[in-house]
Amino acid sequence: MSLVARCQKVAIALSVMITVSGCQSTPTSLYHQVGEQAGLERLTDAFINQIGQDKVVFHYFKQTNVSHFRTGFISHMCAVLDGPCQYQGDNMVQIHTGMNISEYDFNHTVDLLIAAMNEVGISHPVQNKVLAKLAPMRRNIIKI
């Protein structure tokens, strides 16, 4: 679905259910550009699917409760991309301590996220802006 079509749909939804939450972001926010809550859900599902089929990093997620990861990832992304959410889960250091994630595995996971963004049709410029928001977190994720 194109961004315009998505916006129209959101506008229609807004006029029908005026009290809907999750559409409080500014029109230019990254959260808006990735399709807001529904877009983040699609992206997260595609990302989980990518990880599930991946031989390199799947082992990191073997003990992971998928629905807990899904909720946390969506809420974290929503907050990071300037959406109307407050992420209240564990911070990046707490989550990744003891996993000892290598540079290779980190970049491989970035490749999977890019594949997921391609899959759900996020445009190249928006992908880059999302990656720019996430890149500074690497230091709190790898080799701990």
Added chain:
Amino acid sequence: MRWFSALIILLYSQHIFAGGKLLATPGVSQIEGSAGGGIVPWAQLAGYASEDEWAMSGFCSRGNVKNYRLDVCGIQGNLFDRVELSYAEQNFDVPALKTTIKQKVSGAKVRLYGDIVYSTWPQLSFGMQHKSLKDGNVAKLLGANDTRGNDIYLAASKLHLGVFYGYNWFWNVTARYSEANQIGLLGFGGDKANKQWLLEASSAVFLSREIALGVEFREKPNNLGLGETHWRDIFIAWLPNKSVSITAAWLDLGSIAGVDRQTGWYVSITGYF
């Protein structure tokens, strides 16, 4: 035909030994064998090795301008994304003299700091290139002091994610201490000047994950008093996967050995193993 099938195999090869860097971040191969653009060595090390891996790569390039042609092939090794070792052989055809000038370049580069994507400050590397002419007759004839020489350089590079209307912007600046005339093909040093610091720079925008469009500049000395001019190029690089890259460029090399207006084209292929 053999070349074509080799290319096809490279393009579709799923067998990647080292793949720990993000696509396109190693850059391509410059004409002296180091990872870089076409004419400038960059701060990135060749190949896709991350700090736990090693990588090998090989390349061939051709630069064709009005009165000369340069062919170069080389290999590169990357040790744990810390050290790059390279070796290249250059054949410089001078049809007017019915001769080919041959030069060998051995290079080493050490990453001093950072990562072009993730570190706050640009990635910084120190490198050297040892160059040796096989036959220094032309160089001596033109007044060069030596037929071998060493370049040292310091390079800084950074990839800024999404900064240019959402597109990724790359830049590299290199300071090179050198006395090479036309990168050494016309010898080293001369009457008019000695070793000096020279500025080189590249900038590119990634139109997609795989395609970069950029420009380069390389300051040149004028040791021989032949009016050696700065080099410039405009390039497009295609990096479809972590196994191969192909680069094409338009070159403006100015005056070479007193012959003006040396413009033409450049093409380069690098394979990563």
